[in-house]
Amino acid sequence: MLELININKSYTIGGSTFFRKQTMKVADDICLTLEQGMCLGLVGESGSGKSTLGKMILGLEQPDGGEIWFEGKNLLTLNKKERLRMRRHIQTVFQDCYSSLNPRWPVYESIREPLANFEKLSASEEKxxxxxxxxxxxxxxxDMTQFPHQFSGGQLQRISIARAIxxxxxxxxxxxxxxxxxxxxQHQILQLLMELxxxxxxxxxxxxxxxxxVRSISDPLAVMSxxxxVETLSVKEPLSSMKHPASRQLVASILPSHPRDRHASKLVSSSAG
Ligand SMILES: Nc1ncnc2c1ncn2[C@@H]1O[C@H](COP(=O)(O)OP(=O)(O)O)[C@@H](O)[C@H]1O
Ligand SMILES: [Mg+2]
Structure with a gap:
């Protein structure tokens, strides 16, 4: 369904009197495949380039090179009109609900916005x-007449998901x-995502x-650094089988359920599989 081929992207930072111009590579020859109906997990430490990759798939950032194939079309060679049409098929949910939910709008308006942009529904069909x-x-x-401040974090994320789908x-x-x-x-939302x-x-x-x-919902899982x-893992393989230092560091960062179980790798091989 989705295939990334040799995606490259760099940001240039600095270039002022005080800071030297530097080029930072945030995507370095990335190749990834997502099969229809699957959940591809992308895990990595903060700053490893995960969000930038997501944004390139969503068309919010432009790669410097490479191909992004979605259902047989290279997204990077589409014209503006085709790209816009494609946007309805690729949606997103961010961490920060307020970036997708306008705090001054009732829930109704936030969910209605994408429908109004792409579908011509009557008022009653929309409702x-x-x-x-x-x-x-x-x-x-x-709940559709309530405002974002009237909901808990988990409920807001449910609304963001409703908007996305x-x-x-x-x-x-x-x-x-x-x-x-x-x-x-977290557990409830992951459960909901699996059902949806x-x-x-x-x-x-x-x-x-x-x-x-990532592990609880995805198969396969790709580690980014x-x-x-740097590594991909299927759900059948235990986390403890990962070899790359960046993967091992992520595994080691898993908190034990009790401080006395300090060796995360033990935890991973025994409970997370
Ligand atoms: N628009 C931008 N301009 C310059 N640097 C950016 C920009 N967006 C992200 N970065 C930098 O790119 C790196 C990767 O960012 P990001 O993709 O957000 O990583 P992650 O989501 O894995 O935390 C970070 O060092 C970040 O500071
Ligand atoms: Mg991020």
């Missing part, structure tokens, strides 16, 4: 669609979508710095 979406993400139809996209890029939530709510994936026939690119969150994919 019914919005209510169905809210129910699909575990909220109540009457409103147009029945085929691919959803989830960038740190559960990272700001507490562990219990089945129900709406979605494919996911699940990006996070949290290897346990300094703009490179």
């Amino acid at each position: 019914r669609t919005i209510q169905e979406l809210l129910v699909a993400v575990g909220l109540k139809p009457e 409103a147009l029945r996209p085929r691919l959803v890029v989830l960038d740190e979508a559960v990272s700001s939530l507490d562990v219990l709510i 994936k089945q129900q709406f026939k979605l494919s996911y690119l699940f990006i996070s710095h949290d290897i346990m969150a 300094n703009g490179r994919i």
Whole structure:
């Protein structure tokens, strides 16, 4: 469904009187494949280039070189009109709900926006669609008249998800979508994402710095470090089998359930598999 071929991207920083101009490579010959109906996990330490890669797939950043194939089309060679049409099929959920939900809008307006941009629905069809979406993400139809400040973090993320799936996209890029939530709510949202994936026939690119969150939903999992994919792992292989130092560092950073179980690798081989 999605194939990235030799994606390269650099940022130039500095160049002022005080800071020397520097080029920083955030994507270094990245090749990745996401099969239809799967969830590809992308994990790596902060600053490794994960979000930039997500943005390039969403068309929010332009790679310096490479190809991004989505359902048989190279996204980088589409003209503006084709690209716009393609956008409805690739949606996103970010960590920060406020970047997708306008705090001054009732929930109704936030979910309605993509529908209004791409679909010509009557007012009553729109209302019914919005209510169905809210129910699909575990909220109540009457929640649509409430404002973002009236919801908890987990509920806001449910609304962001409803907005992202409103147009029945085929691919959803989830960038740190559960990272700001507490562990219990994280678990509920991950569960919801798995259910929605089945129900709406979605494919996911699940990006996070949290290897346990990525592991719990993704297959396969790709580890990113300094703009490179350094290792990929299928769900059948244990985390402890990873060899690259960057992967091992991520595994070692998993907190034990009790301080006395300090050796994370032991934890991983025994419980996370
Ligand atoms: N627009 C930008 N201009 C310059 N540098 C950027 C820009 N966006 C991101 N970066 C830098 O690129 C690197 C990778 O960022 P990012 O893709 O956000 O990483 P991650 O999501 O893995 O934390 C970081 O060092 C970040 O500071
Ligand atoms: Mg990021």
